[in-house]
Amino acid sequence: MDSYGIIGWPLGHTMSPTLHNWGFNQLGIDGKYQPYPVEPTGLASFMETVRSTPIQGLSVTIPHKQTVMAYLDHITDRAQAVGAVNTLYWDGDMLCGENTDVIGIIAPLNDLADLPQSAMVLGAGGAARAALAGFKELGIPRICISNRTEAKAAALADEFSVKVIPWEKRMDESPQLICNTTPLGMSGDFQSHTPWDASRFPEECVAYDIVYNPLRTRFLSEAEEAGCSTISGLEMFLHQGLAQFKLWTGQDMNPTAARQLLLDALR
Ligand code: ATR
Structure with a gap:
């Protein structure tokens, strides 16, 4: 099974696991997305784990969006323009950073x-x-x-x-x-x-x-x-997540059904 997740500290409630695990299930992908609470002082050793395990894809949230950039092999032009990364993905054996918030x-x-x-x-x-x-x-x-x-x-x-x-x-x-x-x-x-x-x-x-x-x-x-x-801000959340999923799996979640999933989770 492929491992995915979100790193941040402190990791409050996030709808990302709901979205991505639903996507894996819908598309028959053998993947699991989980929260990884990583303190700033633990980032270096966690990034070694990402490469050795390996973890197939990560969402990155506060406070790591800028500091994580030092551990990557490639940063997209878009992420460079923002000066922050919210998504890690592999391109062959290169660990890359993108900003799907944009x-x-x-x-x-x-x-x-x-x-x-x-x-x-x-x-x-x-x-x-x-x-x-x-x-x-x-x-x-x-x-x-x-x-x-x-x-x-x-x-x-x-x-x-x-x-x-x-x-x-x-x-x-x-x-x-x-x-x-x-x-x-x-x-x-x-x-x-x-x-x-x-x-x-x-x-x-x-x-x-x-x-x-x-x-x-x-x-x-x-x-x-x-x-x-x-x-609504839900649109931004939805589309940053759909773009992450595409980078990781090459596949598209159904946006209408994914939006409904998030709406139901919020109500
Ligand atoms: P994020 O990284 O999610 O954008 P942030 O870095 O905490 O969050 O930024 C929050 C923004 O909301 C800041 O620009 C902040 O203004 P200050 O720079 O003056 O702190 C703004 N903000 C927070 N509370 C606010 C308030 N009560 N009224 C107006 N602006 C506020």
Whole structure:
């Protein structure tokens, strides 16, 4: 049986095992995907195990997305552009790193009738990096970033050649796409929060939330009420996972059935 899994620390609840083990089962693949809680100090020895066991594929999450890059034989252009890896896979005997978060960010935007011509990324953490790289890869001409701590937005703006908008002035802009990568709206302490005032959505904009729990965040509900299109964070999660599965097995999960699986797991 082939071994797959996710490395991170601490490893909180993740839907990745549900998705990938379902995929193996559906496609008759003899594989098992499991959580590997790996502390930062244990990464070097774990990476030796990945090569010696071998483990066929790994998802990588916080805090290893950047540090793991030192242990790889090849890093894709896309992962290099983001400066982070979320997927390890083998190409022959080369251990490679890819960033399917970017693929996940892009996938639902490809389904829109028209590509947005302007986009604002809210937040400046790892998810914001993936959003910036994705919007650049898609060719959105005008991209800006706004973050509570402006220095972090400025650093990313410099790296990705986009504009910075002060956090308190973000709603003076009228981007065609607003992408929330902050935890505002996430279940728990932030659930009643939103990064955008209900009365200030630009006309016909697309509201894209990276948060997927709850499925309908306050940001998305209010955007919908204001007449905007919405994209749930579940789409990004789904598509980053489908892309990982394809890299590992060469096969495609059925996206509609996989989406339903995740929806059922979240309800
Ligand atoms: P991730 O790697 O998942 O993107 P992160 O690195 O913790 O997560 O980034 C979270 C982002 O959400 C940060 O940009 C953070 O802003 P700061 O740079 O000012 O810390 C932003 N964020 C977190 N809580 C916030 C809040 N209450 N209001 C506004 N922004 C917030």
